[in-house]
Amino acid sequence: xxxxxxxxxxxxxxxxxxxxxxxxxxxxxxxxxxxxxxxxxxxxxxxxxxxxxxxxxxxxxxxxxxxxxxxxxxxxxxxxxxxxxxxxxxxxxxxxxxxxxxxxxxxxxxxxxxxxxxxxxxxxxxxxxxxxxxxxxxxxxxxxxxxxxxxxxxxxxxxxxxxxxxxxxxxxxxxxxxxxxxxxxxxxxxxxxxxxxxxxxxxxxxxxxxxxxxxxxxxxxxxxxxxxxxxxxxxxxxxxxxxxxxxxxxxxxxxxxxxxxxxxxxxxxxxxxxxxxxxxxxxxxxxxxxxxxxxxxxxxxxxxxxxxxxxxxxxxxxxxxxxxxxxxxxxxxxxxxxxxxxxxxxxxxxxxxxxxxxxxxxxxxxxxxxxxxxxxxxxxxxxxxxxxxxxxxxxxxxxxxxxxxxxxxxxxxxxxxxxxxxxxxxxxxxxxxxxxxxxxxxxxxxxxxxxxxxxxxxxxxxxxxxxxxxxxxxxxxxxxxxxxxxxxxxxxxx
Ligand SMILES: *Cc1c(COP(=O)(O)O)cnc(C)c1O
Numbered sequence: 001x002x003x004x005x006x007x008x009x010x011x012x013x014x015x016x017x018x019x020x021x022x023x024x025x026x027x028x029x030x031x032x033x034x035x036x037x038x039x040x041x042x043x044x045x046x047x048x049x050x051x052x053x054x055x056x057x058x059x060x061x062x063x064x065x066x067x068x069x070x071x072x073x074x075x076x077x078x079x080x081x082x083x084x085x086x087x088x089x090x091x092x093x094x095x096x097x098x099x100x101x102x103x104x105x106x107x108x109x110x111x112x113x114x115x116x117x118x119x120x121x122x123x124x125x126x127x128x129x130x131x132x133x134x135x136x137x138x139x140x141x142x143x144x145x146x147x148x149x150x151x152x153x154x155x156x157x158x159x160x161x162x163x164x165x166x167x168x169x170x171x172x173x174x175x176x177x178x179x180x181x182x183x184x185x186x187x188x189x190x191x192x193x194x195x196x197x198x199x200x201x202x203x204x205x206x207x208x209x210x211x212x213x214x215x216x217x218x219x220x221x222x223x224x225x226x227x228x229x230x231x232x233x234x235x236x237x238x239x240x241x242x243x244x245x246x247x248x249x250x251x252x253x254x255x256x257x258x259x260x261x262x263x264x265x266x267x268x269x270x271x272x273x274x275x276x277x278x279x280x281x282x283x284x285x286x287x288x289x290x291x292x293x294x295x296x297x298x299x300x301x302x303x304x305x306x307x308x309x310x311x312x313x314x315x316x317x318x319x320x321x322x323x324x325x326x327x328x329x330x331x332x333x334x335x336x337x338x339x340x341x342x343x344x345x346x347x348x349x350x351x352x353x354x355x356x357x358x359x360x361x362x363x364x365x366x367x368x369x370x371x372x373x374x375x376x377x378x379x380x381x382x383x384x385x386x387x388x389x390x391x392x393x394x395x396x397x398x399x400x401x402x403x404x405x406x407x408x409x410x411x412x413x414x415x416x417x418x419x420x421x422x423x424x425x426x427x428x429x430x431x432x433x434x435x436x437x438x439x440x441x442x443x444x445x446x447x448x449x450x451x452x453x454x455x456x457x458x459x460x461x462x463x464x465x466x467x468x469x470x471x472x473x474x475x476x477x478x479x480x481x482x483x484x485x486x487x488x489x490x491x492x493x494x
Contacts, residue, residue: 002064003030003229006332007343015063016124019117019230020134022223023205027346030229031329033337036061038240038280040255047244051086052076054244055116055237062233063120065127074119078234081105086112087238089245089420092390096405097251098398099242099420105150106176107426107462108143108318109269112238113231114151120230121222122157130220135492136160137204138224139197141265142169142318143425145187146176148224153182160224161186161488163197166478169317171446172429172465179471186491187475190484193311195323200484201225210485217494226268227325235272236279242420243281252418257284259419261408263401264288264296265319267326269422274330274368284417289404290373291316296324300371303362305345308353315376315433316396318425323349334361370412372404379403383427383437393457396433398423428453428462 003018005011005028013021018030038058046054052075059075060068079086083103090098104111121134136158138148145162152160162177166189169177177187190197204210205221214221226232239260246252260283262270270288277283290297291314299305307322314320328346334357335341348355357365374382379396382403386392394402401421409415427434431449435441438456447469454461479487 002032004033004337004339005029006031006328006339007346008339009033009337015065015229016127019120019124019228020128020130020220020222022221022225022228023202025206027202027206028339028343029227029325029328031332032062035275035279043240043244043281044254046240047248051241052079054241055079055234058237058240059233062236066120066123070123074116074123078115078119082111082115087241087245089242089249090392091251092386092392095416095418097246097418097420098392098394098423099238100423101238102395102423102426102429104147105464106143106146107429107464108147109235109422109424110143110147111150113226113234114144114147114224116234117148117224117228117230118151118155118158122155125157125220132215132218132220134158134222135214135219136222136224137201137488138162139194139201140164140169140177141194141320142173143429144225146173149177149180149185149187152224153180153185155184159184159186159492161188161491163188163190163201163484165189165193165197166191168193168313168320170430170432172431172468173317175446175468175471175473176464178473178475179468181474187477188484188487189478190481191478192481193313194321195311196481198225198323198325200481204485204488207485213489213494214492217492219492225325226266231268232272232275232326235269236276239273239276239283239420240281246418246420255282257282257417259283259285259287259415259417261287261289261401261405261419261421263316263319263397263422263424264290265321265324267296267324267330269424271326271329274333278333285408285415286369287401287405287408287419288369288371289401290371291319291379291400292373292375293320293322294373295322296327297371297373299327300365300369303359303365304354304356305349306354307349315379315430316400318397319400331357334364370408372407374400374403380433380437382406383434384439387438393427393434393459394423395425395427396430397425399437426462427457428465
């Protein structure tokens with residue numbers, strides 16, 4: 001009994017169940033009731049270890065029932081197609097350090113979790129004696145889709161179906177998904193935004209009739225979104241890696257804290273940093289950076305979560321989200337594991353479009369997290385400025401993080417804490433906007449833009465994108481929101 005639903009602590013699951021099912025059957029997220037503690041000795045020990053050993057060590061206490069050796073085999077395999085240092089740090093100045101999380105196969109941070117998740121899922125099904133084929137459903141704002149397809153393509157015993165908002169992702173992001181030709185994958189564009197895709201997927205999950213029908217046909221539904229606990233764990237690990245890297249390179253005194261800035265949408269990546277802090281990693285401030293869909297900025301400064309606002313399509317599309325699913329796990333911690341209270345808030349969000357947390361809870365949030373946002377104009381300006389001042393080229397999402405950190409420092413000039421800014425995607429994934437920021441009028445097709453960006457920056461086009469050039473878009477299905485279920489059934493021939 002290691003995990004419970006965030007809406008009802010009587011609904012329990014072990015690690016294998018939490019990973020295999022993805023979501024509790026009351027619609028809640030699986031969350032741990034007790035958290036592990038990492039001592040400074042543990043962290044010193046980790047600073048001597050390889051990346052895959054570090055991930056296995058950090059993951060073990062978060063996944064009771066999985067042993068270190070088993071996890072080590074998975075992480076070895078999962079990170080074999082990353083560079084030898086999967087999460088390198090580039091320093092802009094003495095206290096500003098970019099944690100580059102985009103050197104995996106699809107060039108965004110989601111590769112860290114989605115390279116490992118297929119191993120965790122396959123093992124979980126085995127532990128549960130389930131011989132059914134897993135049907136992975138994912139809603140994507142652009143990067144989860146390609147990373148999940150990469151991870152699950154050709155995995156026997158799994159099929160994966162990705163829904164993306166048509167027109168809501170960059171060209172390169174779409175091509176990365178729609179060119180996937182493996183027979184166990186399906187990619188569908190929906191006529192709606194990411195929130196629509198995400199709630200459509202959640203509806204399929206909580207539809208008992210769908211579950212029963214799939215079950216009968218030999219399938220079990222699972223999730224590759226960050227609602228799956230198996231997504232959060234590998235992300236907790238790279239904050240430990242960032243810390244030991246800073247210490248090993250003399251940029252941080254061992255035992256002293258660092259700040260962490262995270263460009264945020266679904267609150268998954270920053271939640272991982274919060275868990276790392278709660279489990280003993282010395283972190284001072286968490287800095288939550290949003291784009292113009294700044295529902296989290298408002299929530300953190302006022303204690304009111306209000307999604308009744310216009311959904312904006314921005315140049316950082318992977319953060320175009322108004323319903324941040326993983327905030328539910330954070331609420332569960334804030335409310336000291338009171339599932340009833342969480343359920344009340346989430347019900348209010350569904351029915352009235354807003355909720356307000358208690359004064360005490362809000363005080364805790366404000367102490368923990370600084371929040372800010374950057375609109376498109378500010379994002380473009382900071383890309384240019386960072387390039388001119390430091391010779392560092394960031395993508396649009398990372399730029400939102402850099403901008404909000406700037407603002408934080410202006411307001412808190414006495415905070416000298418070394419700071420990690422999570423760089424969540426490669427600038428080449430968003431070549432259009434990056435070129436625009438640099439003042440280059442981007443002519444020609446996507447590949448000419450990549451070449452232009454490479455020429456200006458002196459950075460080679462990342463291989464996975466260069467390889468896309470010769471590929472065909474083999475997935476062309478588009479559907480309405482009310483057809484998501486029938487599209488899934490058609491694909492599975494049900
Ligand atoms: C998914 C994504 C984000 C947002 O991450 P969350 O875990 O949803 O907060 C930020 N940047 C990029 C590039 C992403 O792909």
